[in-house]
Amino acid sequence: MNSTAANKDTSKVSRRRAFSPQDRLTLGAFIGVPTALHLLLVWIPAIATIGLSFTYWTGIHISDIKWAGFANYHNIFFSTPVFWSALKDNVIWLAWFGLIATPLGVLLAYQIDRQIRGHAFFQTAYYIPVVLSLAVTGIIWNFMLRPDGFINGILGKDITNPISFFGDDRWNLYVILVMASWRHIGYIMLLYLAGLKAVDPALREAAALDGATEWETFRKIILPTMRPVNIIVLVITIIESLRAFDIVYIIYGTSGAQVPILGTLVFQNISGEGQSMKGAAYATILFILSIGPIIAYLRQSFKEDVK
Amino acid sequence: MSVEQNGVSRRTLIKGAALGGIGIAGGATVLSSCGSKASGPMSFGARTVDESPTKQLKGLVAAYEKKSGNKVTYNATESNAFQNNLSQYLQGTPDDAFQWMAGYRMQFFAEQGLLADLSDVWKDLDSQYDNSYKIASTGLDGKQYFVPQSWYPWGLHYRKSMVKELGLDPENIATFDDMLKMFDAMKKKGLVGFAAGDKGGWEAMGTFDIINARLNGYQFHVDLLAGREKWTDQRVIDVFKQWELLLPYTNKNVLDLEWDGAMQLLLQKKAGSTLMGSWFGGNFKEKSQEDYDDLWIVPFPEINPEHGVDTIDAPIDGFCVAANGANVEVGKDFIKFAGDKEGMQAMLDTGIPMTSANKNQDTSTYDAFQKQQLNVMSQAKYITQFLDRDTRPDFAGPVVGPAIQSWYKNPKDVNKIVDSLQAQWEALPEL
Numbered sequence: 001m002n003s004t005a006a007n008k009d010t011s012k013v014s015r016r017r018a019f020s021p022q023d024r025l026t027l028g029a030f031i032g033v034p035t036a037l038h039l040l041l042v043w044i045p046a047i048a049t050i051g052l053s054f055t056y057w058t059g060i061h062i063s064d065i066k067w068a069g070f071a072n073y074h075n076i077f078f079s080t081p082v083f084w085s086a087l088k089d090n091v092i093w094l095a096w097f098g099l100i101a102t103p104l105g106v107l108l109a110y111q112i113d114r115q116i117r118g119h120a121f122f123q124t125a126y127y128i129p130v131v132l133s134l135a136v137t138g139i140i141w142n143f144m145l146r147p148d149g150f151i152n153g154i155l156g157k158d159i160t161n162p163i164s165f166f167g168d169d170r171w172n173l174y175v176i177l178v179m180a181s182w183r184h185i186g187y188i189m190l191l192y193l194a195g196l197k198a199v200d201p202a203l204r205e206a207a208a209l210d211g212a213t214e215w216e217t218f219r220k221i222i223l224p225t226m227r228p229v230n231i232i233v234l235v236i237t238i239i240e241s242l243r244a245f246d247i248v249y250i251i252y253g254t255s256g257a258q259v260p261i262l263g264t265l266v267f268q269n270i271s272g273e274g275q276s277m278k279g280a281a282y283a284t285i286l287f288i289l290s291i292g293p294i295i296a297y298l299r300q301s302f303k304e305d306v307k
Numbered sequence: 308m309s310v311e312q313n314g315v316s317r318r319t320l321i322k323g324a325a326l327g328g329i330g331i332a333g334g335a336t337v338l339s340s341c342g343s344k345a346s347g348p349m350s351f352g353a354r355t356v357d358e359s360p361t362k363q364l365k366g367l368v369a370a371y372e373k374k375s376g377n378k379v380t381y382n383a384t385e386s387n388a389f390q391n392n393l394s395q396y397l398q399g400t401p402d403d404a405f406q407w408m409a410g411y412r413m414q415f416f417a418e419q420g421l422l423a424d425l426s427d428v429w430k431d432l433d434s435q436y437d438n439s440y441k442i443a444s445t446g447l448d449g450k451q452y453f454v455p456q457s458w459y460p461w462g463l464h465y466r467k468s469m470v471k472e473l474g475l476d477p478e479n480i481a482t483f484d485d486m487l488k489m490f491d492a493m494k495k496k497g498l499v500g501f502a503a504g505d506k507g508g509w510e511a512m513g514t515f516d517i518i519n520a521r522l523n524g525y526q527f528h529v530d531l532l533a534g535r536e537k538w539t540d541q542r543v544i545d546v547f548k549q550w551e552l553l554l555p556y557t558n559k560n561v562l563d564l565e566w567d568g569a570m571q572l573l574l575q576k577k578a579g580s581t582l583m584g585s586w587f588g589g590n591f592k593e594k595s596q597e598d599y600d601d602l603w604i605v606p607f608p609e610i611n612p613e614h615g616v617d618t619i620d621a622p623i624d625g626f627c628v629a630a631n632g633a634n635v636e637v638g639k640d641f642i643k644f645a646g647d648k649e650g651m652q653a654m655l656d657t658g659i660p661m662t663s664a665n666k667n668q669d670t671s672t673y674d675a676f677q678k679q680q681l682n683v684m685s686q687a688k689y690i691t692q693f694l695d696r697d698t699r700p701d702f703a704g705p706v707v708g709p710a711i712q713s714w715y716k717n718p719k720d721v722n723k724i725v726d727s728l729q730a731q732w733e734a735l736p737e738l
Contacts, residue, residue, distance in 0.1 A: 056736050059394060060419040071736065079734030081727060082709060147563050148571070159568065160499055160558055160577045167506065167563030169716060253387055255508030257709030258562060268705050271391035278701075 046287070053280035059270070072281035083282075086260040089173055090289075093180075093261065094241035101181040102237045105188025110218065112189070113196040123193070130186040138250030141179045166251055166258070173259050180247055184240060188233055195229030196222070231301055235294050242290045262286045345636035350380040352396075352405035354389045359589030363659040364406075370653030371644050377637055397421040401629035403638030404645075406456070409443040409623040410692045411700070413453045416627075417446035423628035423635050425451045428643045435648060435667050439690065443623050454626050454646035455664035456654070460683045461513045461620035461693070462604040464573065465580035469493075477603055483521075483549075486608045490556035493579035500556030502578035504564030505715060508708030511561070512694035513620055514553075514582055515711060519546045520618035521610040525689040528618070532698040538728040547714060547721045549610065554718065561715050574598065582607060584622065585680050588660035599660075602676055606683050619687035622696060623664060699735065706731045 019027070053073070056066045076083045108126055112119045129137060144150045145165040152162040165175045199222060207217040223230070245263030248256050254271060256264035262282060269279030353364050361383060368379045382402055389396075393407075397416060407413055416422050429441065429451040436455065444453035463480065470477040473492040480486055490500030505511040519528045523542045530536040531543065558564070558572065570587050572578035574594060585604055592599040606616040626645050628638040644650040651663040655672065662673075662680050670681065684690075695703040710724050 058415075058419065060398065060421070068736070075734050075736070079731055082705075147560055147568060158577065159564075159571060159575070160560075162560060162563070164560045164563045167560050253507050253565075254391055255704060255708045257508050257712055258506070260709075267391075269701070271394075 049280045050284050050287075052277045053284045055277050057277050059277075068277070072278050073285075075278060076281055076285070082257070082260050083265065086262050086265050089259060089261050090242055090244070092173060093177065093244055094238065096174075096177045096181070097184060097237045097241045101177075101184045102188050102233060104181075105185040106192050106233070108185065109189045109192035109196055110222075113193055123189075126186040126189050128186070129183040130190065132183070134180070134183065134246035135250055137179060137183050138247045141182075141247075142251055145175065169258060176247055176251065176259055180240075180244065184237075188236070191233055191236070192226075192229060195226050199225055227301075231298070234297065238293055239290055242286060262289075345634075345640040346375070346377055347634050347637055348378040348380065349404065349632075349634045349637040349641060350382055350402040351641065352389070352402035353381065353383040354386050354406040356383050356385050357589075359593065359659045363654045363657045363661060366657035367645055367650055367654050370650065371641055374644065374649075375637075375640065377640070379641065394421075397629055397631060399631070401632055403632035403634050404626055404628050404641045407453065407625065407627045408692075408696060409440075409453050409455060409625060410696045411698075412696055413444075413627060414446050415700070417448070417450075417452040421630050422446075422452040423630045423632070423639065425454065425628060425639060425642070428454065428639050428646070431643060432646050435646070435665050437666050440623065440664055443692075444625070452627060454642045455623050456625040456645065456651075457661045458621050458623045458664055458684075459584040459586045459662065460604065460680055460687075461517065461582065461584045461607075462683050463580055463582055463607050464585065464602065464604050466573065466576070466598075466601045467603045468601050469498075469576065469579055478605075480605050481608055483552075483608050483610045487552065487556075489579065490553075494556055498576075499558045499572055499578035500580065501553050502569040502572040502581040503557050503561045504566050504569035505561050505712055506563060506565045506568070508704070508712055509695055510566045510569070510583075511711045511715070512703070512707065513584070514550065515546065515707075516620050516691060516694050517582065517607040517618075518549050518610070519543070520689075520691070521607060521614060521616070522546055522549055524611075524614045525618040525691070528691065529697070532694065534732060538725045538732060543725055544721055547718065547724075551718050562712055584620070585662075585676075588676055592658075592660065599676065600674075604676070604679055604683055606686050616686050617688040619684065619690060620693050621684060621687075621690050622693045625664070702732060702735060 052065075054068055054070070056068045056071075057064060108122070112123050116122075132140070142149070146152075147162040147164070148159050151165075155163070157163060166172050203221050203225065204217060207221045212220070243263055244261055245267065248259050248261055248264050249267065252258055252264075254268055256268065262285065266279050266282045266286065269282060351364075351368060353361065355361060355364075365381065368381055371377070372379055380402075384392075393416070398421065407416075413422070425444075429444070432454065433441070440455045441451065444451045444455060446452045463486070465477070465480075467477040470480070470489065473489065473496070475489055475492065480489055493500040503511060503514070516528065519531070519542075522545060527536060527542060531538065531540075537543075558569075558578065564572075566583060567587075567590075569578070569581045570583065570590060573581050574591060588599060588602065591602050606619060609615050626642040628635060628642055632638050646665065648665050648667045648669075651665045651668055654661060655663065655668075660674070660677055662677055663670075670678070673681070691697055694707060698707070706728065710728050714721060714724050
């Protein structure tokens with residue numbers, strides 16, 4: 001650790017010395033332009049959204065903005081029961097992704113990396129859904145599962161008494177989760193597979209020579225060496241679960257009330273006409289929920305790295 | 308937005324039109340007076356991608372191009388997407404003229420200065436419309452921002468042949484008991500009596516509207532939607548109790564079907580009836596002329612004799628001109644043509660069923676189903692637009708829609724549901 005830190009210092013000094021005015025200009029442009037774009041397209045709208053969540057505004061004339069204080073948040077927490085059902089659904093979503101979908105993706109990656117028979121085929125098959133946007137995924141599954149869709153057709157159910165995949169709230173959230181996982185698993189698999197390919201085979205060999213079982217090798221050797229990938233996978237799992245929106249929107253349309261999630265509440269409130277800035281307040285809540293655990297986790301893991 | 312003040316005059320008008328009396332009288336073309344000085348290309352935004360209405364609108368566009376020599380670009384957007392993005396669309400580079408709805412939905416955008424003032428267009432169209440349409444086209448500032456195209460009544464739709472087979476008279480389903488008797492007979496034959504879909508969260512609002520109006524009257528209904536009455540009122544609970552009587556005859560997958568699912572049930576003869584707006588005549592016609600001829604509409608039956616069948620949901624669809632359009636003058640010229648008898652005729656000539664909002668329209672070419680729609684309208688004294696056009700949009704979509712869906716899941720929760728509706732109404736910010 002110390003030696004790399006020292007290297008960094010020396011390289012910094014030497015690099016600084018080598019910069020010609022031309023280099024500085026080039027580097028300035030390389031850093032400045034993306035930073036400006038990033039500020040303009042990401043941070044300014046994000047901060048504006050947070051600001052607007054404390055106002056009443058129809059979203060059209062700047063002069064109509066009225067200060068609302070915490071009224072939008074008060075309304076969400078105390079007068080909008082659907083917020084709590086949405087939060088519950090998002091938590092279930094996160095738990096499902098964290099405990100089922102992501103581990104499955106990791107398992108598949110591990111299997112494919114072990115060159116099981118037909119691994120090339122499986123790799124392609126699992127990865128195909130990732131190429132499709134969630135919107136397309138939604139449409140495909142809708143064709144399969146709707147009352148006059150493929151599955152009900154195969155089962156010989158007619159439109160008056162089909163299996164209600166999307167309309168029965170005992171399981172419709174889980175139907176949606178299976179659809180979302182179909183894509184998420186492939187994504188995680190690919191990320192993890194790329195990481196596994198980079199693991200030095202010598203480590204595995206050494207473990208095998210020492211008599212470690214497959215499970216022990218994975219848990220004690222592979223998993224720790226994969227640390228950077230693990231962090232990415234974890235962060236992606238959290239983000240994907242909280243920002244979920246597309247599939248529910250495709251299946252249920254704007255109202256999305258049958259499977260309320262925070263993403264659809266944001267959209268429902270900002271789209272259409274005459275809506276207050278409640279949508280902005282939902283977006284802010286979602287932002288805080290997503291960024292909180294991620295910052296905490298990253299800080300924790302960087303702290304460990306420094307040690 | 309409702310048109311109570313004008314209910315009576317409109318009713319008289321429609322009666323007259325139905326009798327074919329004033330149909331042709333005032334019809335000498337009005338458009339001749341206004342030589343088209345507006346010229347240049349324009350674009351038109353359609354709020355539909357469905358086959359039948361597209362054919363109808365393209366007929367209108369073609370007729371306008373032929374008459375004015377102005378090139379019109381036709382842009383179509385799926386209706387929900389169009390609705391969700393309208394605010395951004397109007398602030399960006401909108402089409403010059405576009406399809407929209409009357410009343411509350413139009414007034415909001417007019418208030419924000421996003422729609423072009425059409426008062427001068429209305430000077431030419433005034434003689435062709437009944438005053439109730441003008442009121443529905445007027446913004447809160449007293450100027451007009453909308454030109455009506457058509458309207459459709461929400462009523463009980465069924466197939467005459469199926470009702471006849473049950474040994475009942477399809478022309479005489481007049482009271483709630485008549486209706487339940489019909490449903491019983493249908494149920495015995497293994498049919499769904501009352502097909503419903505509410506996956507979109509708005510479809511069942513029509514059922515709420517009509518049961519409330521039948522049971523508690525027009526005045527209570529509009530007062531409730533305007534916040535002058537409470538959702539926790541026993542009368543609202545009674546509406547849901549009455550509605551519950553229909554559930555044994557309703558398909559079990561209401562929350563899995565959208566409006567077109569319920570329509571499919573009727574089209575495929577799996578269900579005997581459905582409550583819906585009559586816009587779907589085209590779908591029946593697409594299947595076959597025979598199916599279309601079989602389709603019938605009656606007013607939702609009487610529940611409380613005090614109110615009879617005096618109220619109907621009959622939303623008006625039509626056109627607006629965007630204030631930010633590239634060619635506002637041509638846009639206005641286009642919708643003046645669209646609202647004129649001549650433009651209406653071009654749409655009717657496509658053969659797609661539509662009930663024109665223009666009072667000078669020649670209704671002699673209307674078929675039996677269209678005439679029956681006029682007849683259904685003429686029985687109503689009060690006209691409402693539809694729940695999501697008659698109350699605040701941030702209440703209708705996000706609150707009432709899901710509340711009705713949760714009622715479908717568990718009708719026993721009615722007290723909890725109305726409590727929550729009232730609490731959420733009270734929590735709305737001042738506009």
